[in-house]
Amino acid sequence: MSVRAAVARAAARLKEAGIASPRFDAEELAAFVLGISRSALLTAAGFTPVEAERYEALVDERARRVPLQHLTGVAGFRYLELSVGPGVFIPRPETELLAGWGIDTIKGIDKPIVVDLCAGSGAIALAVAHERPDAVVYAVERERHALAWARRNADARAAAGDTPITVVAGDATAPRTLADLNAEVTMLLTNPPYVPDRAFVAPEAGEHDPGAALWGGPDGLDVVRRLVARGAALVKPGGWIGVEHADVQGESVPAVLAATGDWDEIVDHRDLAERPRFTTARRR
Ligand SMILES: C[S@@+](CC[C@H](N)C(=O)[O-])C[C@H]1O[C@@H](n2cnc3c(N)ncnc32)[C@H](O)[C@@H]1O
Numbered sequence: 160m161s162v163r164a165a166v167a168r169a170a171a172r173l174k175e176a177g178i179a180s181p182r183f184d185a186e187e188l189a190a191f192v193l194g195i196s197r198s199a200l201l202t203a204a205g206f207t208p209v210e211a212e213r214y215e216a217l218v219d220e221r222a223r224r225v226p227l228q229h230l231t232g233v234a235g236f237r238y239l240e241l242s243v244g245p246g247v248f249i250p251r252p253e254t255e256l257l258a259g260w261g262i263d264t265i266k267g268i269d270k271p272i273v274v275d276l277c278a279g280s281g282a283i284a285l286a287v288a289h290e291r292p293d294a295v296v297y298a299v300e301r302e303r304h305a306l307a308w309a310r311r312n313a314d315a316r317a318a319a320g321d322t323p324i325t326v327v328a329g330d331a332t333a334p335r336t337l338a339d340l341n342a343e344v345t346m347l348l349t350n351p352p353y354v355p356d357r358a359f360v361a362p363e364a365g366e367h368d369p370g371a372a373l374w375g376g377p378d379g380l381d382v383v384r385r386l387v388a389r390g391a392a393l394v395k396p397g398g399w400i401g402v403e404h405a406d407v408q409g410e411s412v413p414a415v416l417a418a419t420g421d422w423d424e425i426v427d428h429r430d431l432a433e434r435p436r437f438t439t440a441r442r443r
Pocket of ligand 1: 248276281283302305332350352353371
């Protein structure tokens, strides 16, 4: 069967299954099966019978709402391709904005110390290390499975020539975690679990992202409150914090920071769709 016909059929199937980007996903899976880039699909000859069968099986899984990134094993994040799979949160495009804000903000600061709390796959920390080779970067993650993915990605990026980061196992909200860095950190970035307990999430997230990556208590801010308190001890005077949040938390997260009295320049930022997405502030 021609690749074009197979992709068109798969896209129709995925659309019916409620996938938000059916054509893109159908193309990505075809490119994955053929071992080529999506742009090379245009000139691809066709599937062999074995490839066609494999493609069909992957499209079936995607139609059952298994995340695309679990099927291909990779997720893009800024300039990096990270390994992902069961047990780790798939990095999202929204979080690229938070990482980008952090990287832009520390421009001109020599050898900044950057901490990624609740690191998951290590996406934020590894993006910073890639784009700021002089930065000293730490990534903290508590969950065993996620930690294994973070370590695997950190090893791969170091082998590719990026400055190695330090992956720390532990509770990011605990005073003992990174205690040596108290009042030393230039930039703290975090994409914590922030989904309110009873909120609806798409099946890709609800059934495949780890619960510890999603749920943040009745208003979603249980972990955020503790991270903001821990952040005040870690970040040095004049340093920054950036906290990703849900689109309904564009006022409550700034209020959490303001209530502590520890932070100035509290600003909430919107994503490309104009939804409130992350809050930043500067340590007094
Ligand atoms: C929303 S995910 C974000 C992962 C990654 N930063 C990203 O943006 O793709 C939140 C992560 O925080 C971890 N986590 C939750 N509570 C934690 C805690 N108290 N200390 C450390 N990690 C925690 C979860 O296991 C999960 O990997």
